[in-house]
Amino acid sequence: MTTLEQAEAAEHELSKELDRLVIMKSVIYTSGERDPRVPIQRPPDQGKRYLMRDDPRLPRLPDKPTLFDFFRCRFAPANHLLQSARLAQKNGTSEKIILACLLHDIAISGFIRGDHGYWAAQMVEPYVDPEVSWAIRYHQALRFFPDESVGYRYPEMYTKLFGPDYTPEPYIHEAHRHAREHKWYMTARLLTVNDLYAFDPNVQVQLEEFTDVVGRNFKQPKEGLGLDASPSAHMWRTIMWPTRYL
Numbered sequence: 005m006t007t008l009e010q011a012e013a014a015e016h017e018l019s020k021e022l023d024r025l026v027i028m029k030s031v032i033y034t035s036g037e038r039d040p041r042v043p044i045q046r047p048p049d050q051g052k053r054y055l056m057r058d059d060p061r062l063p064r065l066p067d068k069p070t071l072f073d074f075f076r077c078r079f080a081p082a083n084h085l086l087q088s089a090r091l092a093q094k095n096g097t098s099e100k101i102i103l104a105c106l107l108h109d110i111a112i113s114g115f116i117r118g119d120h121g122y123w124a125a126q127m128v129e130p131y132v133d134p135e136v137s138w139a140i141r142y143h144q145a146l147r148f149f150p151d152e153s154v155g156y157r158y159p160e161m162y163t164k165l166f167g168p169d170y171t172p173e174p175y176i177h178e179a180h181r182h183a184r185e186h187k188w189y190m191t192a193r194l195l196t197v198n199d200l201y202a203f204d205p206n207v208q209v210q211l212e213e214f215t216d217v218v219g220r221n222f223k224q225p226k227e228g229l230g231l232d233a234s235p236s237a238h239m240w241r242t243i244m245w246p247t248r249y250l
């Protein structure tokens with residue numbers, strides 16, 4: 005079979021599989037597009053089954069997925085994360101900061117944008133040193149506030165994206181005040197310093213560059229990430245199977 009024939013055959017298989025399944029969208033997929041107060045009508049199943057696991061349209065994760073499997077199948081190409089982690093490495097920061105840079109925006113890549121620092125921190129909390137998840141949580145607030153002592157300025161990109169008048173909500177100001185007084189302030193601050201706001205689409209960084217850092221600092225559960233019983237396992241499962249009916 006030629007490559008084209010292979011692609012066509014795969015597409016045919018996929019449409020056959022999709023034909024047998026009903027896929028219902030969670031509210032989060034339709035937010036802003038429909039009134040959440042109106043009850044959702046279940047489409048007629050016509051003898052089909054509702055999807056309860058792997059979505060045939062998505063890359064399938066291995067049976068015991070690792071952090072890198074999530075990077076490959078859900079967060080890829082992850083250029084922003086990889087380039088930020090490499091910058092932290094080049095700047096000679098500690099492994100905790102390199103890991104925090106590698107993970108800081110995984111919520112955006114795989115899940116949700118709003119409050120992404122808090123979501124990502126919770127996702128990784130059971131598997132990393134508390135200082136790493138703390139830094140990820142507080143980068144959410146710190147990136148809005150300059151710190152001259154380390155040359156961190158308010159990102160120009162934010163002025164462009166949100167307008168010059170944008171000011172964060174009081175809870176973000178409060179989180180910034182709290183972080184300033186904390187013993188791990190500099191860890192979170194160095195994350196924001198190495199968080200690349202203008203990353204280069206042409207620079208390719210391989211995930212494997214961080215095999216050792218991740219191996220030493222991320223407790224990979226033996227059952228597979230999301231299939232363990234940690235307090236955030238369900239979040240990883242949702243990223244693995246985002247469209248299951250229940």
Ligand SMILES: [Fe+2]
Pocket residue numbers: 108109120121143
């Ligand atoms: Fe971020």
Ligand SMILES: [Fe+2]
Pocket residue numbers: 084108109199200
């Ligand atoms: Fe970032």
